[in-house]
Amino acid sequence: MVNIFSDIIPTDRIKYNEPLSNHTSFKIGGPADVLVTVNNPDELEKVINAAKAGNIDFFLLGNGSNVLSSDDGYRGAIIKLGGDFLGFETEGNMIKAGAGITLTKLANAAMNASLSGLEFASGIPGTLGGALFMNAGAYGGEMSQVVTKVVIFDKESNTVRTLKNEEMNFGYRRSVLKEKGFIALSCEMKLTPSDANTVRETMLELAQKRKEKQPLEFPSAGSTFKRPEGYFAGKLIEDAGLGGYTIGGAQVSEKHKGFVINRGSATAKDVTELIGYVKQKVKENAGVELEPEIIFLGNMK
Ligand SMILES: Cc1cc2nc3c(=O)[nH]c(=O)nc-3n(C[C@H](O)[C@H](O)[C@H](O)COP(=O)(O)OP(=O)(O)OC[C@H]3O[C@@H](n4cnc5c(N)ncnc54)[C@H](O)[C@@H]3O)c2cc1C
Incomplete structure (x- = not known):
């Protein structure tokens, strides 16, 4: 594939013929023509615009923990979120995080801030973006219960917008991201004050249940x-x-x-x-x- 992203993204974040078996929890999948990691919304928009201009298909991959990739791989560009998309900040009982952060890190961040509500997510091996897309859930919890706002990129109109929980159309393993192909950039969640030890104990209990059953x-x-x-x-x-x-x-x-x-x-x-x-x-x-x-x-x- 032509190196259409090299003016936008440093070459160490562009991989050609990259096996998708390295990027999916199934450890299955042939090579993607190109896999590019974007570190901020500006890079994401530029990469998407370059793909569109070059008539190249693209796919936003999270942690690949809900994906079965073809043995032939992917003809086009796989986009992954890095850099600024991996950050988080807590303020009071709110936590705001980039869509590329793993749920495990996010749940640990909540625990360290003595906040309850993300324990259910601690053992789900995906990213926040993938979890919003799927409305991931476990043990009675799901993303829809904690999300207040999601900042999305609408790749059709090239606009960034903030959607409130009720605009996310959350349902069983679905959301507006799935319906409309929006890309989650970041998300704000409202949690409940607790204490770190109680949160840790619940997370450990759920991890034990997973280990026994899965x-x-x-x-x-x-x-x-x-x-x-x-x-x-x-x-x-x-x-x-x-x-x-x-x-x-x-x-x-x-x-x-x-x-x-x-x-x-x-x-x-x-x-x-x-x-x-x-x-x-x-x-x-x-x-x-x-x-x-x-x-x-x-x-x-
Ligand atoms: C051992 C194991 C246990 C699991 N347990 C659970 C469970 O308890 N509950 C549960 O719900 N799921 C579970 N899953 C499935 C999976 O982890 C979740 O669906 C998770 O939310 C997927 O996130 P991901 O980042 O890996 O997404 P990916 O698998 O990479 O992608 C899934 C979809 O989300 C889209 N996507 C990814 N990031 C974004 C983004 N930023 N914006 C828009 N779309 C995006 C992708 O395009 C793709 O269509 C489990 C998986 C494994 C392997």
Whole structure:
């Protein structure tokens, strides 16, 4: 690919033919034509404008913890957030953070400021931006409960705007970012005063629960399917007798049937075939249509 970003971004933040397996928690994915890390909103806008002008597709990647990337990789530019996007500040019971910060760092920052409300997020291996896009949640908490404002970049109109919680259209694993393709730049959250030890204890308890229930020892993208209304995806998959079912290197986890795991050599093709098989068998067994929660990146054929 032509080096259209080299006038905008220092070359050490531009990588060509970068394997996406290095940037996804599934550890799957062929090379992206180019992967560029932007350190502030100005760089982000310039990179997007250059991609548009060069007719190059682009995709904003967070921590890649909810993404299955194609074995062929991505024809275009993968954009990641660094620099200023990783910062945070606390004031009273408010915390404001850049969209690139990891949820673990954010939850620790809240704990250190004796603020409660982000404990649920401490074990979710994504960034704040990815969590806003997905309205990530766990153990009764979700992003919609703490967000007050999100600063977004609208890549269609090239404008920066601030959206209030009610303008975020938060729902189950969705938000206006998903609907409209807005990019989150930063976010303000309102938490509850507590004490650091209580917050730490809750975080440790939840981490223990995750360790017991989830196959954290294998690469995955978390729950593969959304929770169908009135059911649990893991239970439906278990009832269809699919625990441990394997295609190539992809396997329905024995420990948590809702997770597809990479046993070491899985390809995106293995995972998509397994997803298709699971969907078919659950439909036959229980009449329920499972819908993937994970985001597919690149050409899946
Ligand atoms: C072991 C494990 C456990 C998990 N547990 C949970 C859980 O308990 N609850 C839960 O909800 N999820 C869970 N997940 C899934 C995942 O971590 C979350 O969905 C997380 O919010 C994704 O964030 P990310 O930064 O990795 O996003 P990515 O996977 O990189 O991207 C996901 C989507 O968000 C978009 N996106 C990323 N950043 C931005 C931004 N700044 N602006 C706009 N769009 C953006 C991307 O374009 C993409 O479409 C788990 C995953 C794993 C591997």
